[in-house]
Amino acid sequence: MAVFPQDDLMQARLFHLHALSALHCGTGQSTGVVDLPIARARATQLPIVPGSSLRGVLRQSVSEHNESAARALFGPKSIADNAKSFAGALAVGDAHLLALPVRALAGIVCYVTAPFILSRYARDLERAGLTAPEPLSPAPANNTALVAADSVNRMENKLVLEDLDLDVSDNDIAKQWAEDIAQLIHPQDVMAQTDFRQRFAILPDNILGFLSETATELRTRISIDENTGTVKKGALWFEEHLPAETLLWGIYALTDSNEPDQPYARDALARALPASDTLLQIGGQAGVGRGLVRFLTQEGLA
Incomplete structure (x- = not known):
């Protein structure tokens, strides 16, 4: 197996997530008494925040300020033909329980x-x-x-x-x-x-x-019938959350832009990402204050 210098391909960078409120990144399916369990690594059963969840939140954050950099980092939102397709310059790993x-x-x-x-x-x-x-x-x-x-x-x-x-x-x-x-x-x-x-x-x-x-934290949720003011039939469920103050870590990596018409260098793309200690909302229930995290990176590695 060939081993390449890190600077020649993808530069690994560390990130941390510090939960400021209860955090639910779920699997979308029940495996027991908990209706909506959190995502876990298959082999260890330790909690994770899937890289896909974080990637989507980062794309939204970057897009608000620099749509061109967001396209270079994450790839096109839609592909009309193969000639216009390219891979995003950012790879985001899962966040693991620390x-x-x-x-x-x-x-x-x-x-x-x-x-x-x-x-x-x-x-x-x-x-x-x-x-x-x-x-x-x-x-x-x-x-x-x-x-x-x-x-x-x-x-x-x-x-x-x-x-x-x-x-x-x-x-x-x-x-x-x-x-x-x-x-x-x-x-x-x-x-x-x-x-x-x-x-x-x-x-x-x-x-x-x-x-x-x-x-972990279990919370009971209900849905109210607007006509009767009472709980809808069958609308009571249990959600699992990582508690506030949970710490997670992961690795992300950058290359130069793969988009032919936008030759962003890796360092320029790194500066387009949210700065360390940025507040992000991950997972569902933003309206009830869930999923607020500090996104921390080691900016000295940029």
């Missing part, structure tokens, strides 16, 4: 992740030209959480999350991961960085997998 806010007995909320997630996050950090903390070695033992020494979630030597009672172990690498993630999510806010570090925990993979399925 840290999930979970109810804690002490400290109100704890941001949890796991070695499985961090190892893949470290790989993408390196692809984007950033340095990841040291790998966790050893991984947290069964029923043990790794936290920073000043964690506000610990009760003596215990961490109580939802209905789980975990042992606590101080860990310098966990502290470093918390600091690095906090700097990427809150680059200009020292207080927010400190708060995140004090509420951060690394859990065993199996416990994080359990919480990713049981600690």
Whole structure:
């Protein structure tokens, strides 16, 4: 297999999504008691925001200011003939779960992740030209959480999350991961960085997998009959959401424009994308305040 220098083809860039409200990017079908579940990776069952959802939102945002750049980035909206077709210069990957806010007995909320997630996050950090903390070695033992020494979630030597009672172990690498993630999510806010570090925990993979399925948010929705003022028959359903403060990450990549008549260079297209810390609305229910996220990029890689 040939290996090409990144600068010669597509330049990998890192993005983060920081949910400011409950976020529902669904599958459109029910698999159980939840009528509208969130999208999940098939192999891991961890929550994701599909790249197609983010791509559509980014196209709308760019189109509002620069329709020509939007066409170069995302390709033509419609194709009259093959001669006028071309691929967009932007490839957007799925956004993967990085840290999930979970109810804690002490400290109100704890941001949890796991070695499985961090190892893949470290790989993408390196692809984007950033340095990841040291790998966790050893991984947290069964029923043990790794936290920073000043964690506000610990009760003596215990961490109580939802209905789980975990042992606590101080860990310098966990502290470093918390600091690095906090700097990427809150680059200009020292207080927010400190708060995140004090509420951060690394859990065993199996416990994080359990919480990713049981600690999401379920909301009951109804539809009102305009004539009677009561709930329409059969119009009650349950929606699953990622809770506010969830963190996700992903990779996107750019090339020069593929459109023959618009020879945009890659750097020019990068400047046309929303700036880091732009607010976007992803998923449904915008009218009731769902899906508001901060879109964060490492602009130094542009």
